[in-house]
Amino acid sequence: MHSEVVASRSADPSNPRSSRTGNPGGSGSGNGTPPVDAVSLAIIEQLQEDGRRPYAAIGKAVGLSEAAVRQRVQKLLDQGVMQIVAVTDPLTVGFRRQAMVGINVEGDVDPVADAVAAMPEAEYVVMTAGSHDLLVEIVCEDDDHLLDVINKRIRALPGVRSTESFVYLKLKKQTYMWGTR
Amino acid sequence: MHSEVVASRSADPSNPRSSRTGNPGGSGSGNGTPPVDAVSLAIIEQLQEDGRRPYAAIGKAVGLSEAAVRQRVQKLLDQGVMQIVAVTDPLTVGFRRQAMVGINVEGDVDPVADAVAAMPEAEYVVMTAGSHDLLVEIVCEDDDHLLDVINKRIRALPGVRSTESFVYLKLKKQTYMWGTR
DNA sequence: TCGATCGTCACGGATTCCGCAGTTCTGGGG
DNA sequence: CCCCAGAACTGCGGAATCCGTGACGATCGA
Numbered sequence A, B: 001m002h003s004e005v006v007a008s009r010s011a012d013p014s015n016p017r018s019s020r021t022g023n024p025g026g027s028g029s030g031n032g033t034p035p036v037d038a039v040s041l042a043i044i045e046q047l048q049e050d051g052r053r054p055y056a057a058i059g060k061a062v063g064l065s066e067a068a069v070r071q072r073v074q075k076l077l078d079q080g081v082m083q084i085v086a087v088t089d090p091l092t093v094g095f096r097r098q099a100m101v102g103i104n105v106e107g108d109v110d111p112v113a114d115a116v117a118a119m120p121e122a123e124y125v126v127m128t129a130g131s132h133d134l135l136v137e138i139v140c141e142d143d144d145h146l147l148d149v150i151n152k153r154i155r156a157l158p159g160v161r162s163t164e165s166f167v168y169l170k171l172k173k174q175t176y177m178w179g180t181r
Numbered sequence C: 001t002c003g004a005t006c007g008t009c010a011c012g013g014a015t016t017c018c019g020c021a022g023t024t025c026t027g028g029g030g
Numbered sequence D: 001c002c003c004c005a006g007a008a009c010t011g012c013g014g015a016a017t018c019c020g021t022g023a024c025g026a027t028c029g030a
Helices: A024-029 A038-049 A055-062 A066-079 A110-117 A143-154 B024-029 B038-049 B055-062 B066-079 B110-117 B143-154
Strands: A082-088 A097-105 A122-129 A134-140 A160-174 B082-088 B097-105 B122-129 B134-140 B160-174
Touching: A038 A055, A038 A066, A038 A082, A038 B082, A055 A066, A066 A082, A082 B038, A097 A110, A097 A143, A097 B122, A110 A122, A110 A134, A110 B160, A122 B097, A134 A143, A143 A160, A160 B110, B038 B055, B038 B066, B038 B082, B055 B066, B066 B082, B097 B110, B097 B143, B110 B122, B110 B134, B134 B143, B143 B160
Parallel strands: none
Antiparallel strands: A082 B082, A097 A134, A097 A160, A122 A134, A122 B160, A160 B122, B097 B134, B097 B160, B122 B134
């Protein structure tokens, strides 16, 4: 139904453009060269400040025409590189219990991650290095619901060795401006 | 500079409106009654699916006029209940190292949380119950930068007893549709 | 009951969005 | 070296949207 996630990773190797302004720091030596150049990055920064900023204003800020900005934004959206959405603090909005759950997996992590990601209560799933293999942010109606998700559904998944829960008490900061500083 | 965070918690006790559709479940017995009613919730859901959806379309979906939707959205934005932004997977976008850091605090947690939240590298700060008092999502340029933030800046804060790090390997899911199911 | 405040509706002008060519630039093959 | 194919950018015109303004009705407090 909905557009789905970000983690699709494009899979479009026929786009070795890069060059132009050259990515700063050159940190992309590892594997996937950033599929977005500096201009698209600037556009993303604009939209991180205000997701509804008009294309013309963005174009003026990054030195592009309005149509070009529109096309780039559309492509970034289609590729799943970014999404323009309203974000809220569920605790502020009301009735909802949140928790971060660390999961330890026996064997391959991927299938467990996919299974957890398929749960509607999982808002955020990330594979990590450290004392947990998986970190999952869970959003629930109430404590009973949360207990059910953690102790029944997650722990029942094959490959799950153990879990550790961190129930949210208060959200202190939530930003999406990593580029702006 | 920017509008800042969500966690401002309104602090406007002179607004005991509520009523109207009556919040489901009646969970608002504790403290702050949800400052948003069912209609605003429906608007938020619309914008969670597409942050650029026109006001008229939203109004048609929730049964309101275009101007009414516009004013409600503006208020929700001003109150900090929600923000409309572009969200990305930094790992996909390129050059950036992410990690979740669990922090254990000696004494009052709040000042530590505020100090961490003041760091530009901290994208997400939440107080939790469990084996960590604080969970912080850190976004860095590279490993050196990450190491510096964790081992120098965070550990140097007064009251920090210990930290535990989970370096991000791969983001599997990232949704903001908690209301839609 | 009266006054005040808030939410909603209605409307008009400025702005923005969107599709559609036309042009330029890059890269590959003959 | 030339030509072609593809992608990206620009400019333009019509339709839709955004935004300010004013007025009406309801609710709450005095």
